[in-house]
Amino acid sequence: MQRTDWEQLDAPVRAAVECRTGSVHSARTAAAGKNSAIAALLGTDDGPVFVKGLRVDDPRAACHGREAAVSRYVTALSPELLWRTEADGWDLLGFRAAPGRHADYAPGSPDVPKVVNAMRRLALLWCPDLPQIKRAERRWARYLDSADLQLLHGDVLLHTDYSPDNVLIHGEDARLIDWAWPTLGAGFIDPACLIVRLIFAGHTPQEAEACVNELPSWANAPARGPDVIAEALARMWAEIAAADPTGWKQQMVKSANRWHAHRRR
Structure with missing residues (x-):
């Protein structure tokens, strides 16, 4: 899937993310993975956050719904889901960044x-x-x-x-x-x-x-x-x-x- 970098996102999308993370002072697009158009590690005042996103009309958006639904039950093995939001046609998930x-x-x-x-x-x-x-x-x-x-x-x-x-x-x-x-x-x-x-x-x-x-x-x-x-x-x-x-x-x-x-x- 073609990736959209943080800097390429429209201002309303970046604002919706920063409303939850605080100011973003660095962003690196992930090379790995195949299921999200946005996959970025963001450096914020409160620590690193991994954000992934798909357009709400993308057929694969259901994958985000499944991931959000199961997240609270797998925190012993998986990064914590901090928030989910929609902005300017994007479905966005924000995770506590995990090392590795x-x-x-x-x-x-x-x-x-x-x-x-x-x-x-x-x-x-x-x-x-x-x-x-x-x-x-x-x-x-x-x-x-x-x-x-x-x-x-x-x-x-x-x-x-x-x-x-x-x-x-x-x-x-x-x-x-x-x-x-x-x-x-x-x-x-x-x-x-x-x-x-x-x-x-x-x-x-x-x-x-x-x-x-x-x-x-x-x-x-x-x-x-x-x-x-x-x-x-x-x-x-x-x-x-x-x-x-x-x-x-x-x-x-x-x-x-x-x-x-x-x-x-």
Whole structure:
């Protein structure tokens, strides 16, 4: 997505932000991330604030609604949402800025166990069945038979988008950002989403599964659960890449298909 820098925003938008942050004396547009037209780290009198924004008529604006809805339930693992506002046609979210760098998923990276530990902690958090949050069996309904969909049902809060851009590593801690696709479902779904990302980063399917083997949500998954979500993710990524054949999306298709083929052996 093409980014809009702080200096390019019209005065009413900047004023609406500064009404909540105080004077902005520095601004740096984030290079990473794909879901927001505005993604800026602002230096303010009260400390750094990360602001993200989309036009209110952008089809992806629903992602902001989901992120705002879930934010209060994930502060143990994610930067705090300080405010949300609309100004001059923009939907804006302001977060307390969190330190860190984006995760490295390469084989042997010390970041991978930190991400897995964050996933373990996330599985212990509670979130109500909010209208903005999808149910897993509905989200993946068009990719699976109805009998298989029931295996995805559950009440665990899932992040589901484990792009390394959506994880900040700071010391021994991994923090999850960009809650565009929060989902309630079976606990083994998040490990599955990470497995595909690990294969994309160079792991074999066996190595990727080994990274999550000790997670209770994975170890206690129903026998066919991983097979079913592998099929759903392969079909989902094929659909995404068909609509937008960007190179990295094509690679995600290959990664998801590789894991699906491994599960079918």
